[in-house]
Amino acid sequence: MRLSKSMLLSIFCICFLCAEIFAQNFEDIKRYKVSFGLTTRNNEQLIALRSFSANNQKYLLLVNPETLDTKIDLASNYNTRSLQYSNVLAIFKNTAYIKSLEAAAAKDLQLQNAGIDHAIPGEKGITLTIDLCPSHKALDRIIFQSVFDEFKKTEQQAPLAVSVSGKWMLKHQDDLNWLKSLVKNKELNITWVNHTYNHEVNKLPLAENFLLAPGTILDVEVLENEKLMLKNGLTPSVFFRFPGLVSDKKIVERIEAYGLIPIGSDAWLAKGQQPNSGSIVLIHGNGNEEIGVKDFIQLLKMKQADVKNKQWLLFDLRRGLEKEFE
Structure with a gap:
């Protein structure tokens, strides 16, 4: 049975929505800790503030140093270099x-x-x-x-x-x-x-x-x-x-x-x-x-x-x- 484009799109949207909800609700959090890092993806630089594990995945709490917006995302989506807090202050001093x-x-x-x-x-x-x-x-x-x-x-x-x-x-x-x-x-x-x-x-x-x-x-x-x-x-x-x-x-x-x-x-x-x-x-x-x-x-x-x-x-x-x- 071949699915139409509209059906495939609907399934994709439902899966994406479920994944988004799943990613934002964490019942079993482990190893939650302060973990500063410089993260990069597609030329975007964010600061990692926390790391933790949940649902057998590693996550990061990230902040955009220009907008102050935060988000949770999978650590695997980023290249991350660990930093000390003093390094964060120095590298992003103009933000x-x-x-x-x-x-x-x-x-x-x-x-x-x-x-x-x-x-x-x-x-x-x-x-x-x-x-x-x-x-x-x-x-x-x-x-x-x-x-x-x-x-x-x-x-x-x-x-x-x-x-x-x-x-x-x-x-x-x-x-x-x-x-x-x-x-x-x-x-x-x-x-x-x-x-x-x-x-x-x-x-x-x-x-x-x-x-x-x-x-x-x-x-x-x-x-x-x-x-x-x-x-x-x-x-x-x-x-x-x-x-x-x-x-x-x-x-x-x-x-x-x-x-x-x-x-x-x-x-x-x-x-x-x-x-x-x-x-x-x-x-x-x-x-x-x-x-x-x-x-x-x-x-x-x-x-x-x-x-x-x-x-x-x-x-x-x-x-x-x-x-x-x-």
């Missing part, structure tokens, strides 16, 4: 990726809000970041629905960044699947940010709290969270948000040694900080920050006319830093 790392490190002495807290200066709009810390409460879906409803008039996919913690993912599978459906249906464009696995918080002073708490195992907080993201079909970005926005110089350096760019905020709405043009706005969408959610909804209402006239936009965190450091 947006390395310039972003350097800009974040310039504020590493701050106990709170280290990292990049402002993007796309001079532009009319904000970068929206939504943190999902561990919580027993349901996701504030109204935030995401309001963004979609307001910006669908002017943008195909409104961009935002979601900082996701491991313990939130474990307890909120339905909410996570709902967020993934928004991406799948091209309603929102979400950049997934590492917000640690445990997101521990105690009653000690900030200098001994969150990631600075005694006994913190950073490999667990960073790498186990990335593994859980991958198991849930999320592609980790190169961005990292400190729990409580709390850090010190040493831990900023350690986070950057994972190849991650710390992201702060100059407009944490629940603290009364007002956004300016180019602000990185922070709200919590885990049900624990009613004030911040209300303030954001009110902000959207105030900006309705500007949104309609494209005078107030949402900006992709990656595109903002790419533009700032081009």
